[in-house]
Amino acid sequence: MKKLLWCFCLLLCCLGCVACGPQQDKSSDRQNISVNNYNFFGDEQKVIFKQVPQRILVCGNSGVETLVALGAGDKITAAVLTEAEDKGSLQALLPNARIYTQPLQLEAAVALQPDFILGWRRYFADNQLGDTSSWIAKGIPAYIQDASGPVPAKGRFPACTIASEKRFISNMGLALGRQQQAQDIIQKIDSELQAAEKIPAQKVLFVEFLNGNIEVFGNDLLCGDIIRHYGCSLVSYSAPFISQEELMEMQAAKIFVVYHGGEQQKQAALAQLHNPLYKHLPAVASGQVYPIAYKQIVAPGSDLLGTLKYVKQCLLANHPQ
Known part of the structure; x- marks a missing residue:
């Protein structure tokens, strides 16, 4: 009887070790x-x-x-x-x-x-x-x-x-x-997304200067959904490419400049809005121009969290980053 009880206790111990030890990914x-x-x-x-x-x-x-x-x-x-x-x-x-x-x-x-x-x-x-x-x-x-x-x-x-x-x-x-x-x-x-910060309603533009063209990121892309979520409106066009004259008429309060690459490419993209033709634009005149990497706003996957934080920070800002 004692031997049987001892075996039973040993079995329980072994089961306990298995339960507490590393588990295989089932x-x-x-x-x-x-x-x-x-x-x-x-x-x-x-x-x-x-x-x-x-x-x-x-x-x-x-x-x-x-x-x-x-x-x-x-x-x-x-x-x-x-x-x-x-x-x-x-x-x-x-x-x-x-x-x-x-x-x-x-x-x-x-x-x-x-x-x-x-x-x-x-x-x-x-x-x-x-x-x-x-x-x-x-x-x-x-x-x-x-x-x-x-x-x-x-x-x-x-x-x-x-x-x-x-x-x-x-x-x-x-x-x-x-x-x-x-x-x-x-x-x-x-x-x-549920954070309680109150973001002022404002018009926002996402633009990329690409090989001499000016491309506007529209409402059907991720940036459009993010901007809507934050209670703002995205400047959008029926066609993604606009003329320099159309950009000169842009009344956006904030402009996000999309770029590919690293720091050098980022600065080159931002420099596009240093053109005197754009100095009267509200976002440019108030210093509300922000760089955003293409990979942050197109299919970012798990980095969506970082994108949301960055965009919200810029929307709340009163000074350039």
Whole structure:
């Protein structure tokens, strides 16, 4: 009897050690996790994950940063960057991953043997990776990052909104068995959105000077949804490109100048509004001109929180940053 009792106690101790010790990620045993996405042409399609990916190819800096934020950076085997200046910092985060600054061709991608491909839409063109549908047909999940182009809300593509960024984070959490981490990020975004600061109603312009053209970011992009949320109105046009004369008539109280690259590119973009033709503009005259990186406002993924904080700070400001 004593021997039987001793064995029973030993069994309880062993079970207790198992319960308290490191737990295996049971998500790796899940089958057929399905998330909604779309193909290169904007047609809706489901992406099914039969197991948690272990060899991920990511095309796009914000996709990489989102997976890292979810705690899945060690699953990234290769990354193609949209912003080459981030190579050093991302390589430090992903010491075992191959980092590319130029798009991969189909053969090179196949050689990497990925079991999941996440990328901005443009990387799934025929002359690069090919449409997501062709990868899915081969049993490899392929996902176009939400709000990554070409011009979302146009044609069959969904709108770029705060909700679409949260959906992307949630979908990646599901696919990678990181639901709690995804919910933690989304909760921080929701808390920021619910902050009580009273922002004065004002007209806001997002503009990019690109190869001699002037492009206005409209209401159907993420910036439009953010500005609406903060009770302001975005200056928008039916066509994205405007003339210099139209810009000279702009009555926006705040102007965000979109730029690609690092500090040098940022200063060059801001210098565009130093043109004497624009000195009478309300935002320019009052010093309410703010730089914003393209990656902060187009498909930022997990960095949406930083974008919201920065935009709100600028909307509340009475002096240039």
